[in-house]
Structure formats: structure tokens, C-alpha cells
Amino acid sequence: MSMDQTQDIKEPGSTKLALSVAFAGLISGLAIISIYEATLPTITANKAEELRRAVFRVLPGVDKMQLLEYSDDKLIVNPDADRKAEIVYGGYDKQGQLVGYAIPHAGPGFQDTISVLYGYQPSRRKVVGMWILDSRETPGLGDKIYKDAEFVANFDDLSADPEIKTMKKGTKSAPNEIDAITGATISAKAVARIINEAHAVWKDRFPPPGNEPKLGGAE
Amino acid sequence: MARKEQSSYEEFIKGLWRDNPVFVQVLGMCPMLAVTNTALNSLVMGLATLFVLMGSSFLVAGLKSLIPKQVRISLYIIIIATFVTIADYTILALLPAVHKELGAFIPLIVANCMILGRQEAFASRNGVKMAVIDAAGMSAGFMFALLALGGVREILGNGSLFNVPLFGADFEPWVIMILPPGGFITLGLLLLFFNWVTARKRAFMEQVAAAEKEML
Amino acid sequence: MSVLNALNLFKGTFSHGVHPDGHKEQTVDRPIQRVPFMQYYTMPLGQHIGVAAKPVVSVGQKVMRGQMIAEAGAFVSTCLHSPVTGTVRDIGPHRYLDGSFRPAIEIEADPYATQQIEPQPPVDWESLSMEAFIEQVQQAGIVGLGGAAFPAHVKYSIPEGQKITRLLVNGAECEPYLTNDHRLMMERPDVLLRGVEILMTKLGAERATIGVESNKPDAIEILRGRIDEGQPIDVVSLPVKYPQGAEKMLIKAVYGEEVPAGQLPRDIGVAVNNVGTLVALADWFDLGMPLIERVVTVSGPGAAYPANLIVPLGTPVREVLRFCGGLKEETREVIMGGPMMGTPISSLDVPVLKGSSGILAFTDEETARPKEYPCIRCGRCLEACPYFLNPSRYARLARSRQFDEMKAYQVMDCVECGSCTFACPSNIPIVQLIRTAKDTLRNRKGSAA
Amino acid sequence: MTRKDPNLLIQSAPMLRQGMTTPQAMRDVWLSLLPVTLAGIWFFGIGALLVLASTMAGALLTEWAFTSKEKRRDAISDNSALLTGLLLGLTLPPGLPMWMAFIGGSAAIGIGKVIWGGLGNNIFNPALVGRAFLLGTFPIAMTTWASADTPFWSISPSVLAMPFITPVYDAVSAATPLGLMKFEQQETGLLPLFIGNTGGTIGETSGLLLILGGIFLLLRRDFDWRIPAGIFLAAGVFSLILFLVDGDKYPGPLFTLLSGGMLIGAIYMATDPVTSPLTPRGAWIFGLGVGFLIVLIRVFGGFPEGVMYAILLMNAATPLIDRYTQPRIFGRGESTS
Amino acid sequence: MNFDFGNFLTAPAIMTGIGLFFGVILAVAARLFKVDEDPRIQKTEEMLPGTNCGACGEPGCAPFAELVVKGTIQPSKCTVASADMIDDIADFLGVDAGEQEKLVARLHCAGGQGQAFQIAEYRGFDSCRAAAVISGGGKGCSWGCLGLADCEVSCTFDVIHMDPNGLPVVDIEGCTACGDCVDACPRDLFEIVPESQRLFVQCNTPLEGDAAVTLCSVACDACGRCAADAAPGLIEMKDNLPVIDFDSGLTATETATKRCPTGAIQWLTGNQFQNGSQADEAKRYA
Amino acid sequence: MDDLIWIFISALLVNNFVLAYFLGLCPFLGVSGKLETSFRLGLATTFVLIVTAICSWFLNTYILPHAPYLRLISFIVVIASTVQFIEMAIKKLSPPLFKALGIFLPLITTNCAILGLAIFATNKGYGFTEGLVFALGAGAGFTLAMVLMAGIREETELSDVPALIQGTAMNLIIAGILSMAFMGFAGLFSSS
């Protein structure tokens, strides 16, 4: 900070300054894009893999999947749909027959938003699997909603009509009831509530058996 | 224009203790607390910070003659942000799981006042070599703090270290350690310990000095 | 607790305050008696609020009892008169109440003198102009005997535009142990009423009220008895509570009005005087006797023979105590004034002053303090403070030397009545801390810093 | 000459003292808690006694260990540490492992009190800091409740669990009235709540004794009556409104006032002089705030019970409350600050 | 494996764009909204790290700089700045006050427990001022040191320490003549004097003769010997205390102290009260 | 509507930026010494958060779709510059306002609360209104925490906190207990 420098506080070369910033921008832009391009393949692969794993978990016996979008009240195949509320994943077996839909939905939990993915088979009108995509529930309590196999198993064959009921642990009787988690009733209820919400929206959107969206386009 | 050319060793070591960015300068508290619920996260965050700090210090020290004073801060930020993005994508590619845990806090390295601080306080006034050494020292100090905190929190909060169970299955975890309050309180107590040690050291030094006085 | 306060509102008194044990039984039924004349008398020149008096006698000069020995140094100042017939021995620093040395006139009594004041014809006060009246009061050296020792004539000189409508006579005597006002009211009620009459007339007050705490029924009885029909004087009996006698509290208790902070009673048309002050007034105008003696209660467990005495001003405490059989062995502390606001004296050489209402001797039992604990913010001090201040906060702030902050919390409104300290379960010396702070603040104002 | 007199003492006026001392105040609280404690032990068996013992031990040891040598004697002798321990113990589940209770005790004093500079300096109620710490640390253990009719001599195995080891709870674990209310929408009768033979923490169950204790403290002027008053008022009114809105979803005011930690909290914990406002108006605000928060957390929050959190939150606000509710000074229109 | 080169253009393009855009905007703004303030603040701010981390407790570097320039805060309060930056700033602002003769605080009292009599026992808040307002703390001499260390507490530089005799000793090495003690002392016993002034009166009582000495064995009894022995006109007695007139140009010498019966006037070399109580010396001279 | 309320409450209490998300700790620990300052800092922060919400929404809708990889850097550059611009403007146009709030702006722009908000808002896929409400809640939450902290710290000034603990250690522990108390809000309005 010798004298001469501080003399010219703002006077000269506003342009010079602007240019230097711009130049820096240029360089960093290049740097970033290169790393991006370099890592993009792996990242996309990871993401796809993760989603895939999730879908396969909630829809047993699925072999292929594709992104479906609900627009002007019918379900169409659209690989790059991004209207969050309107998309589901169709899961198909080896013969390309539709097994069921994997439906993502999110809602408030004990700590923060829980985002759930659950599998639904219109044919059997049943929820056939549930997976937590993201949650900040308390480790050791709330996180049982995905760590506790028993709880997750609740959703493997669960009727969602009229709606899912959360019972105190060990007291479930009806097909539409699940066992809560002791010490984490709230998170448990939250999951059920989220599925109920989604189900309320989706249950009538699925086309009748036969004319489901055909497998194609995706992959 | 650094006055006294310290030996590179001193430069390095001061970051660890005397000028420790966390314990002494109280900087970068957010990542410090947010990601230290397990030792692994701490480690990754530490490494990322190290990478960013060293990289940007290197650049800043190298280009200091070209950087106009008035926009220097903006330029530093751009440089740092670039490195952070690089780190971000790398981690995302290589350790997706960890990245999920660290969540927003990798990008937030940009905002870690410590990094900007070093650029301005040191890199922009010293040779490349010194700058890098200083950066290394500082990140080491930061890492040291991260690991200390992360270690304690994971051991108590989960009964494990780097996901290696320590106490066997029926250890009762201290949930709060992983929750925000645990972070604050543990760091507070660590700081207390740090102060205590420094105090003891000073007391000892004084004794020595007194003893020497006696001699003369 | 403010449940009680709520009740008190109906009983006509101020809110908050405390209830220390009266301890008055020791001296209530001790008639006032005269102490014989001693050898030496010391009259500090500055024993009243305001400018010190200026000596008008010289060393070696002979003086008569009642003769003026020092004249007022300014308007807010008053005269001194010799308490005895004798010789001026010294004019110089002597130990004063507060432990410091103050210029004083030392007089050696003449053992052979009759110690009579030659009687003077009563002053025809009714015809006096206000100025002349005030002049007279200053000549008589009369100051407030309620403790403040504030020159009375200053209180009586009412600025333009203000009018005194009510005269309030302070017979509360809320301080424990003290009974001097009580005895005075019982033994010289007529003189007191005479004083009231004089002052009312001169100030043009329409009504006079004598406020007496209900623990002095006999005094109330007697006073009521002496007031003849139609006289605009009434005696009100007030529930016993400290500090009833603080003038602003008394006004609140009697009239239910609050004197705004930083203002004087006269700003709401009230003049407050202690009973002793009025007696002194009457004595001057009827007998021409200036203020050269006052009634003092000697009491406390340490006093061999508790008593109410008429003591010539300037008598060393030692002599007064000796007259009452001296101090008991176990005496540890001697206090001038009441136990709540009085000053402990460091040496028995200190003379009795115009403002000294009592001399109390305390033993280990009373002086032993319970251990001090940290403030638990219990709020008892707030419940006690009659000025609704926040003593707890003061104590904390004072400890960490944040005196200016204390000022912001109006510490200067504190009259140091001691209620808070009395109430504090942690035995925190709140008043002392407050005083320290106030002292610092005052001095700081003085210095540039 | 001067020195022939007795060497006089000089102390600042006033010379007289009321006679009440801080340790006495603490002892009063202590005494008033005795019946509650005994009742707790009666209902939950001597296991409860062990829990109480552990918290008090934890509290005392920590106080002793971390206070400087010179302060030590007072710090122990002023009874407050013991009181903290006792109150903490009373807010714990009867089946809590002793080692947890001990940790709770030392956390209460450690981060709740000594760190702040000891008695009188803490902002937060130490006992509740301890409880919050425990609740956050061992949520399961802290929300597992032994039933009230435990045989007197039986000690549930969990109480004696080894340090740092997950306890095994005995089969009969009753849900608390609040737990039932929140998660099963079933309301417990008022009489049991009043007598105290319900699930819950050791000290919170017996409404009757708590109220008696409160009356005792009130008579001894040991706490500021405005605080409990404010709490009951706010909680009562708020819950009444909710009750009127939807009677079978929300509990009635009486249930609200008698259940959970409400009574012990309002009478013994919100009133902690150190951590509650000094000024009368402040006390009202504090009380009302606590009452409101309790119902808010109980009804709309994630926890069945909010007393602790409500009090801690208002503790945090206490400095601000105190600051802006300075009493109106005699003869002054406005109040300072 | 979609690898489009478009990105390689867009990215830099966008960044450059942003850069340019704001570069220009800010540059223009800088000129438009130029506010002129004390240039030193500007410069100081530039010397600071500019991280605006707030670790200094101030709302940012600019306000901090302002305070530094005002002198209400030390540059070293910035935790981020390296040592030499701080020196820079210090030099730039010329904090060092330049050369001048050293002033120190001296105590006008030597009446410690061993010399001045306590006529009553004080119990209460340990503070001189607190004691002073209560019957003068029971000390016989009501002008003397109360020995309760208000000065010791007040000294910013912690160079005052109470000696065994209950008197505060100023370590003149460290004393910066800040005057804290002068304000702190309820009895106004401290005076800030040039260290070079050796001749000093260590008493404050206006009493004379026995009156003084019965209260304190090292009191000045106003015998006037010092005035007589010193160069005529250097010392004169004002209300029973010797007042030394250093401006008179006359040289003060140790002789003035030689015949002092109580040692109230002293020839100071270094700290006060080094050589124990003056009373003993007094005897030597008497 | 409901979820707007929830977003607000959550950001204000349940997931308080400072006490639950660990954002903006540097000012929280550094500048919370005086009540009055803290309050103003809180206000200023809220303001910047709102600016941020707007900027990030703009970027997210118009620029980032074309170049997602520029998110971080464009966020920080744009926000920083915008705020700096505003700062200059205020300083010129209304000195008093600058004294009151402006001086804090630099301190705020370089702290994580701001960037954090941008990133979280994006991750949660908030739209414009949601973003604004989120910013408001976060700002209010930050202010609340600041003010409580400051009140407590001013009180501890008067009490004899052991020397070793004074300063940051103490502040951290206070923060810890505060966030413990805030845990009470967990699950607020989300259950049943």
C-alpha cells in the first residue's frame, strides 16, 4: 500500500477494473466448465444409479424404468420432465409389462422436510414399497424410518385406502395400518401422511390396466 | 513486504497452535460446527478446505502484482469460488455418499472467512513459497480442529470413529452430540481446554523467565 | 409482597417499604431530662447543609450561652450560637461526624457561670414581614431537626408564583430505637402547636397535618386533646412502616400525592417540617432561645441507661454516654442517628450536632452480619424500595464499576433509606455500593475525565 | 487519647437485617419438596430414590470439583446445588439408569451453573439445562416410563444398568397421560392426575402435594407468585380456546394444568429467582410466555410435553424482559431504560 | 457420453458477462456515489484484511478502521491481520506519541498500617471509596491512604501493587501516566509528576505538630525545616504542607530532606517505599 | 398457503439458521456483544437475505438452466456485487440509514447465511414467493437468535464468569444451550 497506489483510489481505469474482473471471470469460467465436463459423466451415472436403486427397491421385480409426466390429465412418457409435482417413474418387468409406479413426494417431518419415494401397484391397489430419498430426522430416532427394516417392511404390502393409519407399535391389525416407531412416532406418522397426500392426488390419475404408457424412449 | 522473514517451519507451525484459525481467530465456525458430526465428514471437509486454501493462496501470491487493489476482494472471491466448485464436483463424483452428508457446506467453503482472510492477510503480501506454506499451516490447524471436534462427537454420539465401532453393539449413543447443541457445547469445551493449556504454558514460561532472572 | 402493598393502599400509606422491629420500648417512657454542662464543647462550622458558617469570635474571647459565635456564610447557611457561657479555646480542625476533620469552634465552659440565657421579650412575629421572619429564623440558626439539617429559613423562602397551602408536620419517627420526637410531642405539645401556628400563619398555609405513626397512640391522644375546635390542624395516625418519615413518602401517605422526582414538596404546595424544628421555632419567637440544644435519644443494647436527653449542641458523644452510665463492655459500634440511615462514628470525640437525633450503641449481636451470598435476583429489594428503584441491578453494576449505566437507571434518585439492604437475603451491602457509585459519579462530574 | 476508647466498628447503615437468608430460602424449597419426593418414591418404588440420589450426587460432586477453593464452602453450603440435583431428579423418568441421572446432575451444574460463575449468575435454569441435556442425549431412555403402581421394593433393571450401556427396560412401561393424549388421543381422568398414580416423571405426578408445596412457598414469600399465576392463566385460557374449538381433539384446561410437568414446572422451576425476571411486570410477561409456549409445544409441537423447553426459552428472554420492564420510579412518569 | 463444446463457450461467456456487467456497474457506482471521508480511514481500511469477518467484535472492517483512526481501539484487536500488517497500521497512524519526558504517578502518603493509626475497625465492601464514605473508613488520618486498593484495581496497565504495609506501590517502569489511579483514589493522593523530579512530599495532612504526628508517625508536622534547608524560595509551606515549586528554576537537592523529623519529604530514586517505612529513616535523621 | 406458513415457521424456529443450520456463526459469535448492534445487524441481514432470495431466483430461472455448473460462482459474485452496489448507494443517499444498517453490509455479504440461503432455496426448489418467505423467516430467525444472545451476553458481562471460559468458549456454550432450548420447537406444526 505504498503512497502512489492509494493516491489513485477510484480515479483511473474503471474500465481497467471492469476488464480485470471480466478476465478473471473468463478464466474461472473455463476452469469450471472443464472440471464440470470432466466429472459430469460419473456424476450423472451416480445419480441415475441411485434413483434406479431406489425405484427397484420400492417396486419389486422391476427391470426397467422410465420417467412419466402427468400433463393435460394423462400420463405421457417424457424423459426430461421437470415439473416436480407431476412426475412419477414407471417400472416395467422383463417383458416390458408395467409393474407399477414409483411416486416421489415430500412433506414436513420432525426436523425438516422428508422426501419419500413409494411404489404403487394400481392393479392390486396397494403400496408395495417405501424408500426415504432425503431426511434430516434425528439420528437414532427419526432416522429409523429408513434404518429400521421392520418399519420399512410395513410398506411392502400395504393398502392405502381409505388412508394409511399409524398405530402404536405392535397393535396393527387392518391391512391399511402400520406400526409406529417407539420414540419416533412423529416421523413415522409423517411418512404415512406424506404417502397419503401423494396417494390422494395420484390414485385416480393412473390409466386403467391395458393402456398404461408403453415402455419406450427412456434408456 | 513481510517484515521479519520467519523460517518456513515457524510459518507452518503457527497455524497449528498460536494463530489457530478456529481456536484463536474464531473463523470458519460454520463449516467447523456443521459438518463435524462424524470424523469422516470432518476429514473430507478438511481436505477440501486445504485444497481450496492452498490453491488460491498459490494463485494470489503469484498474481499479486497484477491484481488491482480496488477490486482485489472480488477477484479473490472469484478465484476461491472457482477452486471450491472444482472441489465440489470432484467430491460429488468420487464420494457421492459423503457429498450428500456434507450437503451445502462444500459450496459454503467460499464463505469461510478464514480463506479470504489468509489471501488478504498473507498471500497478497508474501512470496509464493511462504504463501503456500502458510496456507498449509492454516489448513492443518483447521483440519486439526475439525478432527478434534468430529472425533469427539462421533465417538460419543455414535460410539465409533471413522465408522469403526469402538465400544461394541450395546453402547448407548449420546444422540445430542450429533445434534446442533452437541456441536456448540463440545466446541465450547474444546476451546476451554485449549485456553487452559495455553494458560498453563504461559504460566510455565513465566516461571522459567523468573528462574532465569534468579540466575542473573 | 405486593399483596400487602395492595392492602396498604387503603390504609393510607406509601407502597413498598419494610417493617423493622421498633425497639422503641427501651426509651419510650423515659421522660426527657437535661444533661449537666460539661467542660469542652466543639461547634463544627459546617454542621448543616450548605455553606459553612463564619466565626465572629476569636480565640480567648469570652462568650455567653446563646450568643452568636458564627454567622451564616451565605443564604444557604445559618448561624451558630454558643451552647455555654465560657471561653473560646480554639478555632481549627476537629474530628467531625464523618470521620474527617472540619473547622470548628472549641469552647471551654466557665464552671462558675449560671448558664442562664437572659430572657428576651417575645418577638412580635405576626407583624414581621416575610423577609424579616426568614431573617429571624436564620439568626436563630434553626435547621431541620429531622436529620437532614437543612437550614429552615431556606425552606420557608418560597419563590415567586408558588404558594404553600399545606403544612405537614413530620412526627413519623419511623427509625427504630428513636423516641425523641415521640417524647417531644408528649411533653411539649403546646409549644409544638404554637410552632405550627406560627409557621402556618407566616407561610399562609390553610391547613396543617401532623403525621404520626400508629405506634405512638399516646402522643396522638395528647396532641388531639390540645387542638381546640375549629383549629385547622389535624393529627393523622399512619400505619407503621419504614421509611414513613421520608418526606416524599409521608406526603404520599398523608395526601396520596407523589412529589415528582427532582422536585421539592413546595412544588406541590407542601412544607414539611420535623416536630423538633417547629418546637425550636416556637422557642425562638417566644423565649428568644436560639438553637443551642436538641433532644437526643440514647439507646441500644450497648447503652447502660437508655434515655431521652436535652443535650447542648457540641457536647462530645463520650460525655453524653458517660452521663448515661457509659458504654457496656460488649459495645462494638456507636451510631449517630437511626439504625437505618445513621452514621457509625469512628471516635467518641465527635460532638452532638444539630442533626443528631440519636446515639445508639450496638453490641456484637446487632453488628454481626450474616454471610454474604451472591445475588439470587429474588427481587425482595425491589419489593422494598419505596422509590421503586432496582437495587439489585445497582449492586451488580456497581460491582463491575459501570457507574454511568447506573446513572441511566436513575441511581441518583436513591435516598439511601436502606430498605433494600434490610430486605436482602444474600446480605449484599447494596446501600454501600450505591453510595460508592454516587460518590464516584459526583467526583467524576467534578474532574475532567 | 483517641485510642483509649473501645476500638469501634464501622459498618455501612442500615444496621438491621430482616433475618431471611438465601440458604434458608433454598431450604424452604427443599422442605416443601419433601412430600412430593416421598410420594414419588411411594408410587415408583425405591428405584426412584436411587435416581434422585444419583442426580444429587452428580450435582454436588460437580459443584465441588469445579468451584474455586475459596468459594467451595459457600457453594456447597448454600444448598442450591443440592436443590438443583433434587429438582432435576424429580423431572426424570423413574426408570432412568443411575449413570444417566448422574451425568444429568453434573451437566446441570457444569454447563448450567458453574460455567456461568456459580450461584446467581446463570441465565438458564440449571436443573432444566440438565434435563434438556439428558432428553437430547438419551431420548429413548428419557421417554420410557415405568407405571405408577410399581411394587415398593422392586427396582426396575434399567435403573441399575451399567454405565454407557443401553439399558433393558422392564416389560410394563406405561405411557404418560401426555403421551397418551398426544399419540392415542385418550385423556386420563383428573382424579389420578390430582393424586398422582399415573405414569410420568418422579416428581410431576402428584398435583395435590405440588400445590400444597406451592402454597407453603407462597406464604414464606420464597417466590414471585406472579409467575405461576401468569403460567396458569395463559395455559388455561389458551387451552380453553382450543378446547372450545375442537373438544375431542384438544384436552381441556384442567387436564392441561394438572398433567405433565406443568405444576412442578410452574411452581418450582419457572419461579427460580435467579433465572426469572426481577421486575413485577417482567414476572407477568415471563409467566404468560411460559404458559403460552407450553400449550403451543404440547399441542402443535413434536413433543408431548413442553414445560422444560418453554421455561428454557423464556429464561433466554429474561435479560431482555428485565431490561424493558424496569419499574416506574417514584415521582417519575416513565420507567427507565 | 454427451460432451458438448457449447458449454465451453457459454461458461466463459456468461462469467465474462457477469464480470463485465458488475465490474462496470461498480466502477460507475464508485464514482457516482463517491463519499469523501477522512482519507486515513480509507487507507487504514485498505491495510486491514477486509474479510469483514466480525471476529473483532465490530460490524466489519470499515467501522473497525474508523475506530482505529479515532484511537478508541487498538489495531491488534483484529484477529486476522498478521503482526506486520498491524505494525504497518500503527506506523501509518503514528500511534507512538513521539519523544517527551516520562511522567509517572506518585503517592502523597506514606502512612501504611505500620505508621498511621486506625482508630476504628472498618467492615464492609473492600473499596477505598466505599470506606471513605463511611466515617472515613476509621483511619485516624482522614487524608491518608485507606489501603483498599481502588487504585490497584483501576490501573489499566496493572503496575500498581499493594505492599505488605498496605500502601500502593507504582512500578514506575510500566506507568504510562494514564491517570486512572488519580481518578480512582477517593483521597486524591496520586499526582502525575515527571519521573526526574526526585524531591517529593509523601504526606497529605493539613494538621500540624502533635495533632498530625499522633495520627501518623510519618506525617508532616509542618516544622518547616525542609523549606529552610532547601534553596530559598524553592519550598514554601502552604496549609501546613511543603509545596515544592519546580518551575522556580531553582535546583532541588536531597539536603531538603535531611532534617525532616518524620521523613515526610523524600528524595525518590525509583519506586516509592522501596526502603521500608520512612519512620525508621526519620529516626536516623532526627 | 399452509406450506408457506410452515416454511416461515421452520426457518424462524424449527430450523433456525444459526441454532440448527449453523449458518452465519461468525457474526453471531463476533458481533453479538451489544444488544442494540445485534438488532441492527439482524435487520440488515434480513434485508440482504431478501436481496439474495431475489437474485438467486433470477439466476435460477434465467441463467443457470443454461449453465448449472456456474451456480456457486454466479451466486456469490452476483450477490456480493449487488449488495456492494446497494451499500454504496445507501452511503451516498442516506447517511443515517447507512450508519444504522449500511455498515453491516460488507460483514454480511461474506458470511454463509447468505450463500446458504441461496443454496438451500435452490436445493429445496423454492419458487419466487417461497424463496421470499424463506428469506424472511431465516432473517427473522437470525435476528431473534442474535438479540437473545446479545441480551444474555450483556448480562454475563456483569457476572463473574471464570476467566478461562470468558469469550468465545462461553458464547459457544450459551449458543449450545440456546439451540437446546430451540429443540423444543422441533416438529412444530408438522405433526398430526
Ligand SMILES: Cc1cc2nc3c(=O)[nH]c(=O)nc-3n(C[C@H](O)[C@H](O)[C@H](O)COP(=O)(O)O)c2cc1C
Ligand atoms: C432429541 C430428540 C430428538 C427426537 N427426534 C425425533 C424424531 O426425529 N422423530 C420422532 O418422531 N420423534 C423424535 N423424538 C421423540 C419425540 O419427542 C416424541 O417424544 C416421540 O415421538 C414420542 O413417541 P413415543 O410416544 O413413541 O415415545 C425426539 C426426541 C428427542 C428428545
Ligand SMILES: Cc1cc2nc3c(=O)[nH]c(=O)nc-3n(C[C@H](O)[C@H](O)[C@H](O)COP(=O)(O)O)c2cc1C
Ligand atoms: C429515609 C428517610 C427517613 C426519614 N425519616 C424521618 C423521620 O422519621 N422523621 C423525621 O422527622 N424526618 C425524617 N426524615 C427527614 C425527612 O425526609 C425530612 O427531611 C424532614 O422531615 C423535613 O423536616 P425538617 O427539615 O424539619 O427536618 C427522613 C428522611 C429520609 C430520607
Ligand SMILES: Cc1cc2nc3c(=O)[nH]c(=O)nc-3n(C[C@H](O)[C@H](O)[C@H](O)COP(=O)(O)O)c2cc1C
Ligand atoms: C418441569 C418438567 C418439565 C418437563 N419438560 C418436558 C419437556 O419439555 N419435554 C418432554 O418431553 N418431557 C418433559 N417433561 C416430562 C414430561 O412432563 C412427561 O414425562 C411427559 O409426559 C413426557 O412424555 P413423553 O415420554 O411422551 O415425551 C417434563 C417434566 C417436568 C417435571
Ligand SMILES: Cc1cc2nc3c(=O)[nH]c(=O)nc-3n(C[C@H](O)[C@H](O)[C@H](O)CO)c2cc1C
Ligand atoms: C423458589 C426457588 C425455585 C428454584 N428452582 C430451581 C430450579 O428449578 N432449578 C434449579 O436448578 N435451581 C432452582 N433453585 C435454586 C437456585 O435458585 C438455582 O440453583 C440457581 O439457579 C443457581 O444459580 C430454586 C430456588 C428457589 C428459591
Ligand code: SF4
Ligand atoms: S434482595 Fe438481595 S438477593 Fe434479592 S435481588 Fe435484591 S440484591 Fe439480589
Ligand code: SF4
Ligand atoms: S436505599 Fe435507595 S435503592 Fe435502596 S431502598 Fe432505599 S431508596 Fe431504594
Ligand code: SF4
Ligand atoms: S491510594 Fe487511594 S486508592 Fe490507592 S489504596 Fe490508597 S486510598 Fe485507596
Ligand code: SF4
Ligand atoms: S493508573 Fe495510570 S497513572 Fe496510575 S499508575 Fe497506573 S499507569 Fe500509572
Ligand code: FES
Ligand atoms: S463461517 Fe459462517 S459466517 Fe463465517
